[in-house]
Amino acid sequence: MSIVEKVKKIDKMASKYFVLFSIIFFGFAFGWGYTDGKTIFSSVMQDISIFFILLNQGVIISYLTWYKD
Known part of the structure; x- marks a missing residue:
C-alpha cells in the first residue's frame, strides 16, 4: 500500500466523524464562560454562523471523500 493510499484511508476515517466532532467542539466553545460572565463569541x-460554517465544511469534505471515486 502506497503512502497515498494510506493518506486516503486516514482521510476517509477522519472525514466520517468530522461533522460530529466539530459540533461537539462547537458546543464546548459556545458554552464556555469566563469568570466575568462573557462567552468566547x-x-x-x-x-450560529460559525456553527453552520463548520457543519457545511464537514459535509462537503465528507461528500468529496466518500463519493469522489
Missing part, C-alpha cells in the same frame, strides 16, 4: 448570530 460576541453574539448569538455569530455563534
Whole structure:
C-alpha cells in the first residue's frame, strides 16, 4: 500500500466523524464562560454562523471523500 493510499484511508476515517466532532467542539466553545460572565463569541448570530460554517465544511469534505471515486 502506497503512502497515498494510506493518506486516503486516514482521510476517509477522519472525514466520517468530522461533522460530529466539530459540533461537539462547537458546543464546548459556545458554552464556555469566563469568570466575568462573557462567552468566547460576541453574539448569538455569530455563534450560529460559525456553527453552520463548520457543519457545511464537514459535509462537503465528507461528500468529496466518500463519493469522489
